[in-house]
Amino acid sequence: MSVTTEQVESRVVETLASFGPDASQITRSATFEELDIDSLDLVELAQVVEEDYGVVLKGEDMKELKTVGDAIDLIVERAG
Amino acid sequence: MPEPRTNGCALVTGASRGIGAAIARAIAQDGWAVGVNFRSDATAADAVVQSIEADGGRAVALQGDVTDPTSPDRLFELLESTYGCPVLVLINNAGVSADDLTPSMSDEAWSVVIDTDLTAAFRFTRRALKPMMRARSGRIVNVSSVVGLRANPGQANYAAAKAGLIAFTRTAAVEVARRGITINAVAPGWIDTDMTADVSQDLLAQVPARRAGTPDEVAACVRFLASDQAGYVTGAVLSVDGGLAA
Numbered sequence: 001m002s003v004t005t006e007q008v009e010s011r012v013v014e015t016l017a018s019f020g021p022d023a024s025q026i027t028r029s030a031t032f033e034e035l036d037i038d039s040l041d042l043v044e045l046a047q048v049v050e051e052d053y054g055v056v057l058k059g060e061d062m063k064e065l066k067t068v069g070d071a072i073d074l075i076v077e078r079a080g
Numbered sequence: 081m082p083e084p085r086t087n088g089c090a091l092v093t094g095a096s097r098g099i100g101a102a103i104a105r106a107i108a109q110d111g112w113a114v115g116v117n118f119r120s121d122a123t124a125a126d127a128v129v130q131s132i133e134a135d136g137g138r139a140v141a142l143q144g145d146v147t148d149p150t151s152p153d154r155l156f157e158l159l160e161s162t163y164g165c166p167v168l169v170l171i172n173n174a175g176v177s178a179d180d181l182t183p184s185m186s187d188e189a190w191s192v193v194i195d196t197d198l199t200a201a202f203r204f205t206r207r208a209l210k211p212m213m214r215a216r217s218g219r220i221v222n223v224s225s226v227v228g229l230r231a232n233p234g235q236a237n238y239a240a241a242k243a244g245l246i247a248f249t250r251t252a253a254v255e256v257a258r259r260g261i262t263i264n265a266v267a268p269g270w271i272d273t274d275m276t277a278d279v280s281q282d283l284l285a286q287v288p289a290r291r292a293g294t295p296d297e298v299a300a301c302v303r304f305l306a307s308d309q310a311g312y313v314t315g316a317v318l319s320v321d322g323g324l325a326a
Contacts, residue, residue: 047214
């Protein structure tokens with residue numbers, strides 16, 4: 001299955017927005033810290049990604065992620 | 081019987097008899113469709129399902145050994161497909177005891193109790209939390225024991241598992257509290273069931289209420305903790321023991 005970066009980006013932004021931050025703040029360079037996205041939110045994001053793209057992201061993968069762009073790139077890389 | 085709930089269903093492990101059967105019947109009275117999990121006694125589980133249906137509720141018997149690591153996925157998927165909704169109430173009730181004094185306790189007696197009473201509850205909770213997090217709603221109740229709170233010679237394995245279940249309850253509850261999910265424990269004392277049939281009547285003297293409790297008395301507490309009204313109760317341990325741990 002191949003997915004485009006745009007598809008992943010839109011799904012990630014939509015999911016992160018459901019956790020609280022305004023969608024306009026969710027840019028590639030925004031950090032999860034700035035967005036007040038915590039570890040539990042990232043666990044839920046990983047769950048969405050697994051359901052939608054079949055990409056399994058483990059806790060240690062998520063710990064490395066600092067920005068929204070990091071997450072998008074990792075998902076696209078694994079899905080490809 | 082209230083309106084059937086269609087947004088979610090309930091799973092009670094170890095529900096063919098005793099406290100679990102009473103919990104399944106009680107939860108069904110709040111409109112939940114209930115998965116009545118059992119390991120070996122299909123006849124007893126069917127009887128629980130029939131009694132729920134006779135009262136106008138919905139239930140299905142689900143065979144599965146809780147210590148099998150594949151059981152959580154299999155049972156949740158069965159229940160989700162049967163009722164077309166996620167499991168929003170999980171009662172970790174399945175438990176065994178294998179009593180012995182510590183100096184003579186076998187590895188097997190230790191392991192079977194830890195696996196069944198503690199590890200299985202972790203695995204079922206982990207599976208349940210995924211859809212509950214997405215739904216921003218969920219109720220998990222772990223059936224611990226007074227033995228997790230105070231000593232009972234001959235039950236070091238059971239005590240370790242049940243105390244572990246309480247610590248697990250508190251920590252997991254805090255982790256997911258902001259998702260609208262509550263995780264609580266009940267700590268039954270001496271309850272009249274098959275499991276306590278061999279308990280010496282002398283112990284009754286230690287119970288301030290001077291009587292054994294009934295499975296229905298435990299089930300009523302679980303039903304409350306699983307209810308909408310209990311939304312602000314999480315990480316709590318409710319003793320149901322006639323004052324034994326007080």
